[in-house]
Amino acid sequence: MSSSTALLTDHYELTMLASALRDGTAHRECVFEVFTRRLPNGRRYGVAGGIGRVLDAVENFRFGEAELAQLAEHEVVDERTLDWLRDYRFSGQIDGYPEGELYFPGSPLLTVRGTFAEAVVLETVILSILNHDSAIAAAAARMVSAANGRRIIEMGSRRTHEESAVSAARIAYLAGFTATSNLEAGRRYGIPTTGTAAHAFTLLHDSEASAFESQIAALGTGTTLLVDTYDISRGIDLAVRTAGTGLGAVRIDSGDVGVLARQAREQLDSLGATGTRVVVSGDLDEYAIASLRAEPVDGYGVGTSLVTGSGAPTAEMVYKLVEVEGRPVAKRSSHKESRGGRKAAIRRCKETGTAVEEVVHGADAEPSLGPHDRHVQIPMIRDGKLVDDLPTLEQDRERLRRALVTLPWEGLKLSNGEPAIPTVFLGS
Amino acid sequence: MSSSTALLTDHYELTMLASALRDGTAHRECVFEVFTRRLPNGRRYGVAGGIGRVLDAVENFRFGEAELAQLAEHEVVDERTLDWLRDYRFSGQIDGYPEGELYFPGSPLLTVRGTFAEAVVLETVILSILNHDSAIAAAAARMVSAANGRRIIEMGSRRTHEESAVSAARIAYLAGFTATSNLEAGRRYGIPTTGTAAHAFTLLHDSEASAFESQIAALGTGTTLLVDTYDISRGIDLAVRTAGTGLGAVRIDSGDVGVLARQAREQLDSLGATGTRVVVSGDLDEYAIASLRAEPVDGYGVGTSLVTGSGAPTAEMVYKLVEVEGRPVAKRSSHKESRGGRKAAIRRCKETGTAVEEVVHGADAEPSLGPHDRHVQIPMIRDGKLVDDLPTLEQDRERLRRALVTLPWEGLKLSNGEPAIPTVFLGS
Numbered sequence: 001m002s003s004s005t006a007l008l009t010d011h012y013e014l015t016m017l018a019s020a021l022r023d024g025t026a027h028r029e030c031v032f033e034v035f036t037r038r039l040p041n042g043r044r045y046g047v048a049g050g051i052g053r054v055l056d057a058v059e060n061f062r063f064g065e066a067e068l069a070q071l072a073e074h075e076v077v078d079e080r081t082l083d084w085l086r087d088y089r090f091s092g093q094i095d096g097y098p099e100g101e102l103y104f105p106g107s108p109l110l111t112v113r114g115t116f117a118e119a120v121v122l123e124t125v126i127l128s129i130l131n132h133d134s135a136i137a138a139a140a141a142r143m144v145s146a147a148n149g150r151r152i153i154e155m156g157s158r159r160t161h162e163e164s165a166v167s168a169a170r171i172a173y174l175a176g177f178t179a180t181s182n183l184e185a186g187r188r189y190g191i192p193t194t195g196t197a198a199h200a201f202t203l204l205h206d207s208e209a210s211a212f213e214s215q216i217a218a219l220g221t222g223t224t225l226l227v228d229t230y231d232i233s234r235g236i237d238l239a240v241r242t243a244g245t246g247l248g249a250v251r252i253d254s255g256d257v258g259v260l261a262r263q264a265r266e267q268l269d270s271l272g273a274t275g276t277r278v279v280v281s282g283d284l285d286e287y288a289i290a291s292l293r294a295e296p297v298d299g300y301g302v303g304t305s306l307v308t309g310s311g312a313p314t315a316e317m318v319y320k321l322v323e324v325e326g327r328p329v330a331k332r333s334s335h336k337e338s339r340g341g342r343k344a345a346i347r348r349c350k351e352t353g354t355a356v357e358e359v360v361h362g363a364d365a366e367p368s369l370g371p372h373d374r375h376v377q378i379p380m381i382r383d384g385k386l387v388d389d390l391p392t393l394e395q396d397r398e399r400l401r402r403a404l405v406t407l408p409w410e411g412l413k414l415s416n417g418e419p420a421i422p423t424v425f426l427g428s
Numbered sequence: 429m430s431s432s433t434a435l436l437t438d439h440y441e442l443t444m445l446a447s448a449l450r451d452g453t454a455h456r457e458c459v460f461e462v463f464t465r466r467l468p469n470g471r472r473y474g475v476a477g478g479i480g481r482v483l484d485a486v487e488n489f490r491f492g493e494a495e496l497a498q499l500a501e502h503e504v505v506d507e508r509t510l511d512w513l514r515d516y517r518f519s520g521q522i523d524g525y526p527e528g529e530l531y532f533p534g535s536p537l538l539t540v541r542g543t544f545a546e547a548v549v550l551e552t553v554i555l556s557i558l559n560h561d562s563a564i565a566a567a568a569a570r571m572v573s574a575a576n577g578r579r580i581i582e583m584g585s586r587r588t589h590e591e592s593a594v595s596a597a598r599i600a601y602l603a604g605f606t607a608t609s610n611l612e613a614g615r616r617y618g619i620p621t622t623g624t625a626a627h628a629f630t631l632l633h634d635s636e637a638s639a640f641e642s643q644i645a646a647l648g649t650g651t652t653l654l655v656d657t658y659d660i661s662r663g664i665d666l667a668v669r670t671a672g673t674g675l676g677a678v679r680i681d682s683g684d685v686g687v688l689a690r691q692a693r694e695q696l697d698s699l700g701a702t703g704t705r706v707v708v709s710g711d712l713d714e715y716a717i718a719s720l721r722a723e724p725v726d727g728y729g730v731g732t733s734l735v736t737g738s739g740a741p742t743a744e745m746v747y748k749l750v751e752v753e754g755r756p757v758a759k760r761s762s763h764k765e766s767r768g769g770r771k772a773a774i775r776r777c778k779e780t781g782t783a784v785e786e787v788v789h790g791a792d793a794e795p796s797l798g799p800h801d802r803h804v805q806i807p808m809i810r811d812g813k814l815v816d817d818l819p820t821l822e823q824d825r826e827r828l829r830r831a832l833v834t835l836p837w838e839g840l841k842l843s844n845g846e847p848a849i850p851t852v853f854l855g856s
Contacts, residue, residue: 007612008590010583012623014611019625019646025632032628057590070615078646116632123626124609127586128593155438158555159742162436162485163591165556181438181552187498195440197447198551200460200749203757204453204544218447218506230760254759308741314587314732321628329631331682332658 005057006067006088008125011076017117018081026084026117031323031342034096034110034130036103039138040312042416045407047141047400048109049171050133051099052393055380057125058090090118094381095344098391100174100400101376102407103134104358106423108343108377109317111363116324123319129167130317135309136168139286140175141400142310143302145412146290151299153194155181155281156307168307174397178299189393199253202229212242222248224279227264228255236264240271249277249298257282258295265296285310286414339425345376355406361426433485434495434516436553439504445545446509454512454545459751459770462524462538462558464531467566468740470844473835475569475828476537477599478561479527480821483808485553486518518546522809523772526819528602528828529804530835531562532786534851536771536805537745539791544752551747557595558745563737564596567714568603569828570738571730573840574718579727581622583609583709584735596735602825606727617821627681630657640670650676652707655692656683664692668699677705677726685710686723693724713738714842767853773804783834789854 020026039046063071063085071077071085092114103109110126112119144152154172157165157180169185179192186193197215205211212225221243227235227250239250250268252260257280268276280292281301289300305311320338321329328340342363348356349372358376361367369375379387391399404412411420448454467474491499491513499505499513520542531537538554540547572580582600585593585608597613607620614621625643633639640653649671655663655678667678678696680688685708696704708720709729717728733739748766749757756768770791776784777800786804789795797803807815819827832840839848 005590007615008585008593009611010585010609010623011611011614011621012609012625015623015647016625016629019629019642020632022646023633023638023642025642028632030632067615070611074614074621076611076621116628120628123628124586125590128588128590131587132589132592157436157438158552158747159559159744160556161560161589161592161595162433162553162556164560164589165436167589181440183437183439183442183498183504184435186439186502187435187495193439193502193504195438195443197440197444199759200544200548200551201444201447203749203759204448204456204458204752205451210451214447214451214453218450219443228759304742304744313736313741316587316732319586321631324632331627331631331656 003060004062004064004067005060005125006063007070008128009121010124013121013123014071014077014081016120018077020116021081021084027115028325030114030116030119030321032112032119032123032319033108033322033343034126034317034319035106035108036315036317038105038316039419040316043138043312044411044413044417044420045138046103046134046315047137047175048097048099048101048103048134049137049174050129050167051096051110051380053129053133053167054110054126055386055390057129058094058122058381059386061088061090061122061125063088084117088118088121089384090114090122090381091384092118092381093379093383095377095379097376098378098396098399100396100403102403104419104421104423106360106425107358108345108360111342111377113342127317127319131314132164133167133171134315134317135312136171136306137175138315139310139312140172140177140306141404142286142414143289143306144176145404146286146414147300148293150297151178153177153179153181153299153301154306155301156303157182159304160307165307170393172306174393174400176397176401196224197226199226199229202226208235208238209242212239216243221246224249224251226251226253228252232260233263233267236267237271240268240273240276245271245273245276247273247276249279251279251281251301253282258292261292261295261297290414346373347376348373349406353406354408355421357421358423359426360423365427367426431488432490432492432495433488433553434491435498436556437549438552441549441551442499442505442509444548446505448544449509449512455543456753458542458544458547458749460540460547460551460747461536461750461771462554462745462747463534463536464743464745466533466744467847468744471566471740472839472841472845472848473566474531474562474743475565475603476525476527476529476531476562477565477602478557478595479524479538479808481557481561481595482538482554483814483818485557486522486550486809487814489516489518489550489553491516512545516546516549517812518542518550518809519812520546520809521811523805523807525804526806526824526827528824528831530831532847532849532851534788534853535786536773536788539770539805541770555745555747559742560592561595561599562743562745563740564599564734565603566743567738567740568600568605568734569832570714570842571717571734572604573832574714574842575728576721578725579606581605581607581609581727581729582734583729584731585610587732588735593735598821600734602821602828604825604829624652625654627654627657630654636663637666637670640667644671649674652677652679654679654681656680660688661691661695664695665699668696668701668704673699673701673704675701675704677707679707679709679729681710686720689720689723689725718842774801775804776801777834781834782836783849785849786851787854788851793855795854
């Protein structure tokens with residue numbers, strides 16, 4: 001696998017480039033904007049996810065000999081375009097919403113400025129990353145809210161593409177998940193990984209007892225024993241008899257986990273294992289997590305619903321040309337029209353910090369900033385180079401945690417509804 | 429990015445390995461089976477997708493120094509396990525459904541035989557690939573059926589993770605899509621790629637006329653002009669005036685594409701451009717495609733719905749330990765119980781070739797094979813090596829095309845319902 005991101009690109013980006021190089025328009029200064037027209041499924045907020053990966057992808061967007069040979073052999077573009085691509089390196093400006101920031105319909109999530117040629121070719125990979133990662137981010141944030149401070153672990157790798165899995169693990173951590181099962185995410189992003197055993201481990205052994213003994217011998221009594229391979233209450237009994245009352249946790253992966261968690265808690269307490277945690281997993285989504293709030297659950301393992309965006313697997317963002325040589329442009333044939341001109345956004349907030357509205361304005365016509373308002377975009381790339389002191393994943397994680405607190409109380413409701421704050425478009 | 433697939437793995441696979449190496453059970457001969465308990469969303473059939481990628485992933489499942497260092501540093505496993513992983517190379521047997529084959533609930537899609545140690549560690553990456561690719565495959569096959577012989581192009585890269593996009597393009601081709609927009613899929617899998625221009629190209633220019641002129645100069649009159657940037661009928665008029673009646677195609681990407689396609693056809697015909705094709709795109713799924721059957725549409729561009737599995741983004745497959753040292757094993761605590769023992773499948777068919785049922789039987793208790801029945805699994809890996817003459821992507825594409833013809837007529841209905849043929853479990 002090449003580390004170049006240059007071919008993670010739609011064919012037509014390069015044919016447009018070829019035509020524009022030929023007629024001279026390729027060098028016109030342009031502004032492209034990433035935004036979404038709506039939040040999926042009646043969600044109340046979106047979460048900017050994948051910005052850090054976008055910046056990496058832009059840095060690695062280079063056409064080496066392997067990429068050029070492929071384009072030449074298949075006559076995707078002409079010789080002139082190949083020559084131009086050989087030296088490609090984005091030299092423009094990118095501003096955007098930092099990762100973990102909330103967004104709403106019309107929020108200018110990313111603004112890319114440069115010549116048409118250098119900006120248009122980035123469309124596909126930028127959208128791929130933002131559409132995937134932001135979809136996961138919104139689902140993950142809702143789950144963390146629903147978990148209400150309890151530990152929540154990402155374990156969905158097996159339910160999605162093997163590379164999406166790594167990115168989803170990163171985003172889950174951004175959103176406040178405690179850890180992931182995905183080892184590659186641990187390597188690539190320094191995220192804590194965790195895991196103990198599956199049912200196969202118990203089935204492999206001659207008895208549940210020998211499986212538990214083996215796991216404790218290898219991982220210590222602080223480990224989590226999976227107790228639902230045969231009979232849960234016998235499993236719990238055996239787990240405490242084997243590990244002692246210092247057992248770290250029991251995990252239940254099937255059945256009506258609410259009822260079972262309560263029974264498990266009572267049984268553990270009656271056995272004296274009052275400090276042993278109860279962890280549940282198995283087809284949990286934000287609604288199931290919320291429904292378990294009153295139950296004695298200490299931790300959740302979440303898989304499928306996280307990595308599939310819990311019903312909204314893509315964030316539906318678009319990358320639109322909004323300005324050419326300082327002139328606003330927009331498609332006009334349908335309701336899908338967009339607003340021309342480079343934009344920026346202000347998050348208006350009350351003195352309490354509660355967000356009131358998202359003001360999207362022309363970049364050159366900034367309205368007055370109230371005492372608690374703030375600019376949402378930050379500079380990310382200047383003249384092709386990453387700006388200094390871009391936020392780290394840990395900082396973005398804290399950003400999201402704080403941002404959710406600023407939502408009006410209705411904003412954290414899991415039910416479908418309107419965006420938590422309205423978007424107000426000024427000018428244009 | 430490393431080409432090793434070894435860390436695309438859940439942490440617990442390796443802690444299970446460590447425990448099992450410690451207690452000696454790691455070397456027990458095991459059989460793991462991949463299957464799904466149900467088809468998502470009332471689908472009538474599943475399509476095996478990703479098998480070729482699974483075989484590649486197994487070959488590249490090696491722990492190099494970079495992977496081992498990561499595991500050592502984070503104390504995922506002990507020294508003994510690191511030593512064992514250093515020499516890891518799958519040496520067992522894999523049988524499975526070839527790519528493009530249909531499957532049903534309980535079909536033994538993949539059977540992995542080897543020691544517990546060498547088979548358990550493959551679980552995550554095998555499931556990631558099969559769950560993603562088979563989800564896309566089923567959606568893609570339904571779209572191709574709905575298109576009923578018309579050309580259909582995959583252009584969903586921007587709506588999904590950048591690497592899922594490449595795999596989705598491969599699967600779309602498997603399912604009968606004509607081409608993809610994804611250049612990396614072209615490089616990696618030799619799939620035809622295609623594309624011309626987006627609205628940005630028109631907006632970049634001083635007028636629609638100059639955009640069309642430029643595109644035709646670069647790509648010839650056989651190109652596809654996107655005619656809905658401003659006003660569709662004026663766009664079509666301009667397109668034919670600019671390219672002549674030999675224009676290849678017009679594309680409409682917005683609005684009620686059925687009505688607009690009809691109007692476009694009439695207008696093109698009236699202008700003498702009777703050979704110019706009408707291509708539509710924009711939020712099409714299998715239902716929208718089917719609803720356009722009566723309209724004069726020559727080709728479809730499909731994006732979001734394809735790459736998100738059209739409502740079923742994961743195939744819900746599991747990888748279950750079913751046999752240890754020749755002894756069937758199965759979890760027993762809940763309704764999610766599975767059937768123990770290594771299995772295989774026979775597709776029972778009528779003389780006409782129509783499939784009648786999926787017979788899943790113990791691998792050692794094969795029922796008699798009727799004259800039109802066939803074994804569904806094929807050998808894929810023997811003693812760790814790929815068998816000779818594994819099918820190519822083109823052969824698998826043809827396999828799926830033929831397989832869909834064997835479904836009972838209800839099987840191709842897009843509406844929700846029961847699987848097209850029942851699964852019958854023999855013995856066990």
